[in-house]
Amino acid sequence: MRAVVFERPHQWAVNEVPDPHPGPGEVRLRIVVTGVCGTDRHLLAGGFMARYPLIPGHEMVGEVESVGDGVEGLAVGDLVAADNTVLCGHCEYCRRDQPLYCQNFYSLGVNGPGGFAELVVVRAEKCFPLGNLDPMVAVMTEPLACAMHGADVLALRPGSDVLVFGAGPTGLLLSQLLLHGGAARITVAAPSEHKLELARAFGVDETVRIGRGDLTEALPRLRALAPSGFDVVVEATGSPDLLAQAPALTRIGGTVLVYGMADAEDRVPFSPYEIFARELTIKGSFAQTHCFDRSLLALRSGRVRTEGIVTDVVALDKFDRALEAVSSSASVKAVIRP
Template sequence: MRAVVFDRPHHFRVMDVDDPRPRPEQVRLRTVATGICGTDRHLLAGGFMARFPLIPGHEIVAEVESLGECVAGLSIGDLVAVDNTVLCGHCAPCRRDQPLYCDHFFSLGVNGPGGFADLLVARAEKCFPLDGLEPMTAVLTEPLACAIHGADVLALRPGSDVLLFGAGPTGLLLAQLLVHGGAARVTVAAPSPHKLDVARHLGADETVRMDRSDPQASLRRLRALAPSGFDAVIEATGAPAVLAMCPEMTRTGGTVLVYGMAGADDTVPFSPYEIFSRELTIKGSFAQTHRFDRALLFLRTGRIRTDGIITDRFPLERFGDALSAVAGSTSVKAVVMG
């Protein structure tokens, strides 16, 4: 089969590799669509959980091609969204009901073979039938599941005034969750006018264009919207410089949510006295597990909309073009088609 292989930092090939074989509790899947994520760029650089060689791709929609001998509840030909997380269930974090921090955490496309390939294998219980949901909508199940985890961590109070930095795919999904989850107002700030247009289309109450050449002017516009600060400020870009601005934009007693993934060696200068004296809360949102059922329900009901998010589609052999597209200002989400 063909697969994208990250064989060392900053280098990949599209090449022929052996077809995977399912174990008794697994299914073999033929990939239909796999989303490009910012995490893929971190992995290609050798960051996060990268183990080379790696077949990346963790936002997966696929068709069941064959069944392991112990599999029930799925049929050949079923279209499924694949939960990429595999947890041991018996380590100390799992026993403490913290499965996201499983000592043996295994993630398809992150530290195990993923969806940028013709075929992959997955545990049967991690395959969620689409039941008529369009694949190009279902391909956003995994990023929406991550956004749901972020909303769970934030635990927003009804009537809150929320600022979200970043209008990438998960930022746009998270903004919608906040709109439906009790926020009185959601403001999205980002440098791309096109992405801000999408944010407005999907329900953001206010948008502010961040001018990279004059960030202070952009912050003044945000302060004019909320002179006393926002109840919750969410950093969804992964840029340390943006996170550094978040405490000053947060109301006394408010919360900063670190949602975007920065580099492992990045640091941000905070004033401990400001956190102490204004009783600010800083939370992190890492990934997702056990969120696929809720994500699929949101997508099936249309409560979370996806129109305008997927802007680019590429065949597997043009994986490099897909990576380049998501670095642009007009591309929101790129998908590699099987």
């Protein structure tokens, strides 16, 4: 089969690799579409949990092509969304019912073979049938599952005034969840006007255009919207510069959610006294486990909308275009369709 292979940091190729074969309890999927996200850029740069050589791609939708021994409930031809997380179940954190912190965390497309390929093998219990859901909508299942976990971590108080930095796919999805999860007002701040238009179409209350990592011109508008600060400020871009400015925009007793993934080497200069004296809470949200069922339900019901998010559909051998789209202000979301 053909697959995108990250051979070492900053080097990739589309190679012919052996077809994978399902073992007991596994299925082989023929990939229909796989989403591209910022994590893939971090992996190509040698960050996160990359193990080389790596077939990336963790936002997978595929058709069941063959099944291993003992598989029940799935049949050849079924369309499924694949949960890429594999948990050991026996480490210290799994035993404490904290599976996201699994010390042996294995993630297809991150430190195991993923979906930027024609075929992938997935555990059967990690496959969620689509029913009549369009695969181009279902490709948002994994990013929405991550947003579900972010909403769980945040535990939003009803009536909260929320500011979200970022109108990329994750910012748009998380904003919708918080909108339906009790927020009295959602403000989205981002550099790209066409992404802010999407945010407004999805129902957010206010949008503010900002510079990339620079709030200089936008600060008066943000302060006018919430003179005492926002109850919650979500940094969903991975920008250390924006995160550094989040506490000053947060109400006394409020919460900053670190949702976007920055580089491991990035540092943010917080004032410990400000966190102490204003009793601010800083939370982090990393990936997801056991959120796929809720994610699919929200997509099926239309409670979370996705139209307009996928802007670039790219073939395997044009993977460079997908990488360009991830960092382009002109694109929102790229997907690979082998």
